[in-house]
Ligand code: CTP
């Protein structure tokens with residue numbers, strides 16, 4: 001039946017093949033059918049020939065790792081071999097039992113080419129798969145803890161993670177932290193997937209996707225949007241809470257109280273300024289700047305300013321950029337900087353001097369410092385009532401920087417402020433307000449602080465949970481110690497800046 005096509009040639013010729021013509025060289029007649037030809041046993045020559053033929057007939061042909069593939073055509077392989085081959089080629093969204101993509105032998109292909117359209121699929125065309133769903137899903141197993149998952153900066157499930165994050169935010173606004181965490185975990189799992197979820201069945205083997213998240217995902221996949229999420233997004237309370245919590249110094253409690261008092265917008269707040277703390281007033285003043293993403297170049301410029309300040313105040317002290325920028329993000333909501341000195345104890349008093357230097361130079365629009373609370377570390381009574389158990393005890397400064405752009409170059413939304421900032425030299429310039437966190441750590445705790453301040457929040461939370469439940473160890477921004485045996489873990493900084501915590505699991509030698 002297939003004699004009209006050339007048979008497989010010697011292996012040697014495969015490498016010299018010209019690549020098949022671009023997919024759009026012929027008009028697409030069947031946009032809903034996307035073929036994938038299994039090269040195994042078919043050979044490259046024959047695959048190239050059949051690909052060209054299919055495209056000439058108006059069929060789409062894509063690689064195995066494309067999520068769009070609907071029909072997989074194989075010659076001489078069993079169904080299980082085809083599944084194995086697809087997985088090896090990076091195909092992730094396969095649901096064999098659900099029949100997607102459908103696995104076919106070449107008889108279906110030949111008939112389709114002869115008919116000039118996709119042939120009706122009959123049982124004789126189908127390849128039988130003996131392996132069970134569990135086996136297949138086990139191949140794509142996603143670990144439960146976020147710290148065991150590799151998550152890229154750009155992921156493939158943006159639409160779904162956005163709706164889940166909206167739900168997480170809404171739950172947070174309602175004070176339902178457990179519900180918020182559940183949505184946030186579901187989003188975190190989807191961020192780590194190397195494929196785009198297109199059908200709800202693909203969630204079957206994934207951890208941390210609760211019933212509610214699943215329902216919302218299904219709605220979005222099937223209808224393009226979730227009625228529940230749309231309702232939340234358009235609700236008066238969610239919108240007001242979002243506006244208020246974006247003010248520096250405003251948390252859910254305050255925002256909620258303002259909402260109950262009938263306030264809805266920033267204009268309402270302007271009219272009731274007496275309600276604002278000093279911090280919130282500055283936050284409101286710089287609202288637009290502080291809600292404009294901080295660029296990496298801004299973060300680097302600020303790091304340099306702080307480095308200059310530190311050099312003046314304590315030669316030999318270091319400044320390290322942490323937070324999202326350390327994870328490679330190009331933008332963030334603030335700049336997180338860790339200060340330390342290789343001689344333990346030298347860092348005491350550093351923050352005060354640095355702030356004073358920055359303030360004199362006109363770099364600070366606002367700052368609020370907190371002394372270290374190391375005594376709480378030794379006294380569990382004191383430590384246990386700290387507002388959040390994940391909070392650390394380092395000396396810290398929450399600040400708003402005035403970042404100048406020389407020469408009147410307009411950058412981002414900063415724009416020129418009326419009567420704009422005046423630089424040290426007295427020249428008016430363009431500037432923008434940027435949130436900066438400064439944290440001072442004793443040198444011996446620096447690697448733990450760096451690990452803790454690099455984030456993301458989900459990663460850190462799960463790293464602590466993993467330590468506790470899987471390793472019986474307690475990890476904080478200060479130390480890692482065994483909960484049952486009395487020893488803490490030594491920590492080294494490699495020359496490349498890698499933090500190596502002395503555990504066997506390689507999740508801990510994350511390159512920081
Ligand atoms: N962090 C912490 N203790 C705090 C505050 C923050 O350990 N008191 C950690 C957070 O868990 C997070 C990191 O420091 O992992 C940075 O926090 P943040 O700036 O809020 O988040 P980023 O991941 O940097 O996000 P963005 O880029 O938006 O700033």
Ligand code: MN
Pocket residue numbers: 323324332333334335336
């Ligand atoms: Mn940050």
Ligand code: MN
Pocket residue numbers: 323334335336437
């Ligand atoms: Mn921060």
